[in-house]
Ligand SMILES: NC(=O)c1ccc[n+]([C@@H]2O[C@H](COP(=O)([O-])OP(=O)(O)OC[C@H]3O[C@@H](n4cnc5c(N)ncnc54)[C@H](O)[C@@H]3O)[C@@H](O)[C@H]2O)c1
């Protein structure tokens with residue numbers, strides 16, 4: 088099978104330059120870095136290794152463009168987003184192939200991600216015309232109070248490798264709808280999808296400077312974005328460690344921060360759960376994208392009375408999953424993104440086994456960065472996978488007795504992104520939903536991600552929300568106007 092980009096993706100979607108002020112641009116030094124296919128290790132492309140100087144030029148371009156963009160009507164901004172969305176959907180298969188080649192996820196999942204990416208362009212195109220202010224009944228007869236919602240200005244966006252398309256539009260679409268201009272730094276492991284999306288934005292009529300893509304070294308680009316007083320908002324998706332660092336770097340210029348960080352999602356199966364539904368939900372929430380999703384389950388908490396039945400059914404389903412190159416038909420689990428990710432998975436499994444976990448299926452390195460879908464029984468809280476995000480295809484099953492114990496275990500983490508539970512008791516549904524310390528809760532449901540709902544975490548999983556009408560708030564400022572002297 089060919090792994091050459093040009094055999095799979097039309098030339099108009101392949102870009103080997105960053106986009107700054109509407110110009111496809113090389114690094115000032117001419118330096119480049121390689122983008123590789125995680126399924127084969129082959130080099131797919133080389134893209135510019137930019138740093139602080141190019142980032143600074145992109146910020147200046149965004150500043151100029153933003154003033155003009157904000158002066159356009161909301162309908163004009165919406166039209167550009169709608170055309171962009173149409174082009175993304177027209178190119179859905181090609182974009183999905185590009186995504187699978189640079190990122191590894193199975194083609195069907197990649198195709199789903201492109202549809203998900205397009206959904207943000209449509210939703211925020213619609214939302215552009217609903218960025219409404221308010222009037223507040225005044226305290227005195229001769230005054231009036233009006234609140235405007237204005238674009239914040241230049242927004243910096245930093246995105247991860249696990250959703251190389253959807254994380255771009257989940258940030259860019261609300262920012263652009265609100266009248267902001269964006270300087271985007273995609274993950275260095277997966278810049279090609281971001282560049283292809285930018286090529287389509289350009290074709291959709293996005294004015295020069297409104298969407299800039301800077302590829303290259305995260306530290307240098309990140310430091311410049313954080314230090315610039317012209318950048319008024321930073322929207323970051325990635326690990327909690329980098330989120331903490333960026334928060335500190337933004338403190339001197341006091342930016343609005345939106346942080347979508349790591350998780351340690353619990354998935355609770357109560358004795359009264361619908362077993363078939365719980366097993367299907369468990370497989371989806373754990374093995375989607377080889378476990379490399381921020382809302383993937385990290386800990387299965389299973390009540391004593393259903394533990395054996397759930398474990399048997401779940402393990403048998405997991406053992407049937409097909410692992411392989413995501414470009415091949417029927418593959419359900421692709422490679423891990425790189426050797427570092429593989430090393431963490433192997434270390435978590437070894438640590439769990441050393442501490443008494445039982446290997447029920449998997450536990451094998453399958454060559455390259457492929458790892459067998461794995462289930463570990465009798466996990467306990469002293470194991471690394473109880474407190475750290477494994478970010479791989481490893482399910483750890485913990486036992487519990489009473490509802491209160493499940494809630495205590497579920498909340499025993501610094502993270503608070505997603506959580507799931509399965510039960511048929513309506514009283515328990517409310518009790519548990521209200522007590523879980525997470526930003527999102529799946530109740531008899533394992534899918535949280537949809538453009539119309541607010542996605543985000545509490546505790547050290549982040550600040551702010553993406554998606555839904557709340558996603559606009561990250562990119563607007565309130566301005567209160569006090570009118571006096573009205574007779
Ligand atoms: N909450 C969410 O919505 C969400 C979504 C996807 C991923 N994640 C989390 O992201 C993590 C996996 O992604 P990752 O490995 O790409 O995370 P990461 O934090 O290593 O990288 C994320 C982005 O930050 C950049 N980056 C790294 N160091 C930087 C620095 N010093 N300055 C500026 N930018 C820097 C990277 O280049 C990349 O673009 C997991 O923890 C996962 O849970 C969270």
Ligand SMILES: O=C[C@H](O)CS(=O)(=O)O
Nearest residue numbers: 249250379380381382536
């Ligand atoms: O990694 C987590 C992202 O937010 C992707 S998704 O929204 O859960 O699909």
